[in-house]
Amino acid sequence: MPKRKAAIAVGGVAALGAAAFLLPNANASQDGASGDTSAAAPKVLKASDASDLASQLQKILGDALAGSYYDSNAKQLVVNVVSGDNNVIVQAKKAGAVVRQVKNSTADLQAAAKTLKAKATVPGTAWAVDPKTNKVVVTADSTVTGAKWDRVESTVKSLGSDMATLKKSSGKFKTFVSGGDAIFSQVQNGTVRCSLGFNVTAKDGSPAFLTAGHCGVAAKDWSDSETGQPIATVDQATFPGDGDFSLVKYNDANTQAPSEVNAGNGQTVPITQAVDATVGETVFRMGSTTGLHNGQVTGLDATVNFQSETDPNGVDTVNGLIQTNVCAEAGDSGGSLFTQDGGAVGLTSGGSGDCTAGGETFFQPVTAALQATGATLGDSGAGAGAGAGAGDQAGGGEQAGGDQVGGSADPSASAGDQAGAGDQSGAGDQSGATADPSATAGDQSGAGQSGAGDASGTGEQAGNNGQAGNGDQAGNSGE
Incomplete structure (x- = not known):
């Protein structure tokens, strides 16, 4: 059997205006004070x-x-x-x-989060510590109304205005499991599609990749084309609970799995290390539905309460996520969140909104996923716990404007406002999006469903209620 080269297929789209993508090694150091310790x-x-x-x-x-x-x-x-x-x-x-x-200690803020967990865990809510305000920020989506809203609001008020704040999101919190063209799995009622995050080396030395946990819960065997034979099998999957990540091992031990992200437009970014997110930093996301988008980290150790896909009255709570204002849509689940200098930050989990209206998106920290699975990042040896001290590369500086990758010459681009994001002709079918370039935009399943990993056809499977738009997706709308 010939060796298979498994490129990171996270959406090779045409240039979206997020950045004129240059390689990270073109960056110049901006640490103007580093010489005087x-x-x-x-x-x-x-x-x-x-x-x-x-x-x-x-x-x-x-x-x-x-x-x-x-x-x-x-x-x-x-x-x-x-x-x-x-x-x-x-x-x-x-x-x-x-x-x-500041007034509130870390212990105080953690105690507030425990109160919220005990009294305000309802579907459509999320909370995270905002170090800029030294408060816990609670977000409720559009489904939190009536008695549920009253419950959340009263809990936040009981914590005091100097400890917690409440805001409303116009969208709906959902996992982004369907609609992509990066990796595929055939289940009983249709096709599940997600995005591949980062290639890694499993603890036993075999080639593997990380993706979202709700993708790994939804299906066991994954292919690089919609109708192709499986090329990888889920080894570990966590969702819901303490994270949203899966380790998926390639079936062929000779698979070449380079540690890089396909940034679209014929360019790749070498991924050299796993890094912890920092509130306020600019990050970039690649996903197989909407391609390249950027924004800022807004919170850490976030808790998100998704509506359960298996229990109409239940909730799937996920802890320990990164909160951002980067947009995402269905099919982007599992996709890469990274820094301009090649740091692997997160895996797309879920959120509210889309790449037209914006919204919140949550990510599984890569460092935590590596530690839990025992995997190491690609072939670089940057394994579990590499976040501390992993950001020392010279030349990885944040560019003026905060939204450029690798020294982009386009300082005017901003998070979430790229022209044509998500609705370009053939948005799911660009060169490099998967190892199977024949996958087309018409193969994408609906961009609005919850898709929390239920293989019963409620959120992930194609073939129901087809809708046009957002890449002319065929398949279930779900919501």
């Missing part, structure tokens, strides 16, 4: 270096640290401290961070 003034940092510094300060400051975020305009790390101990402040400033004193 003794200076007390805040350092100018790349986002990846800010993440590394935040990890170091967590170890140094301990309970005195109440979160941190990256100020993309000033290019500085801002850390929250609850201790009035001058030594704590001095240490943080000497390390190069901007320090501000």
Whole structure:
């Protein structure tokens, strides 16, 4: 059997306006203060270096640290401290961070999250700590009305306005399992489609890839074409609960699985390390339905309550996710979230909205998925727990404007406003989107369903209620 080259098929779309994609090694370092380690003034940092510094300060400051975020305009790390101990402040400033004193400690914020879990776990809600406001931000989607809204609102009010805030989302929280053309699985009532995230090496040394957990729960065997034979089998899958990730092993042990993301327009980004997300940093997402989009990380350790696909009165709660304002749509599930300098950040889980109206999208942290599965990233050896200190590459700097990949010459592009996003002719059928270039836009299943991994045909299967639009998708609308 010839060796199969398994490219990361996460949506090779035509240029969407997110960036004129240049390779990460073209970046120039922007750490203007890194040469003076003794200076007390805040350092100018790349986002990846800010993440590394935040990890170091967590170890140094301990309970005195109440979160941190990256100020993309000033290019500085801002850390929250609850201790009035001058030594704590001095240490943080000497390390190069901007320090501000806040009221709520990490323990206080975690206690608030526990209260929300106990009293406000209803489908269509999510919460995460916002270090910029030093509060827990609770989001309720359009389905949270009546008694459910009253329940959530009263719980948030009981925590106090200085501890938690509540906002409304116009969309509906859902997993993005259907509509893509990257990886396919045939189930009883149709076809499940998701996006491949990152190629990895499994603990036993075999080639594999990571994708969303709800995809792995929905189906066991996966192909690189809609009607092709399976090429990979789910080894581990977590959803719901403590994450949304799957480890899927290639059936052929000789599969070549390069550690790179197909960025579309004939370009790829080498993925060299797994990194932890930092609030405020710019990140990029590739998905097989909507292609390349960018935005900012807005929260960490988020809890999302999806409507259960198997129980009309149930809820699928997922913990430990990354919250962003990057858009996504059905079929993008499992797709790559990464930094401009080749850091693997997350796997697309779900959210609200679309790439026309925007919305919130949540991602499974790659570092946590690697640690849980024992896999290592591609052939680079950057394995579990590589987030701490993994952002030291020179030349990975955030570009002015915060939305360029690899030093793009297009500083005007912004997250979620790319022309034609999701509705380009042949959006699901671009060169490089899968190992099977014959997959067409007409093969995509509906862009609006929940698709929480139910193989019974409620959210993932093609062939029901076909609808036009968003790439002329054929198949179920689901919602």
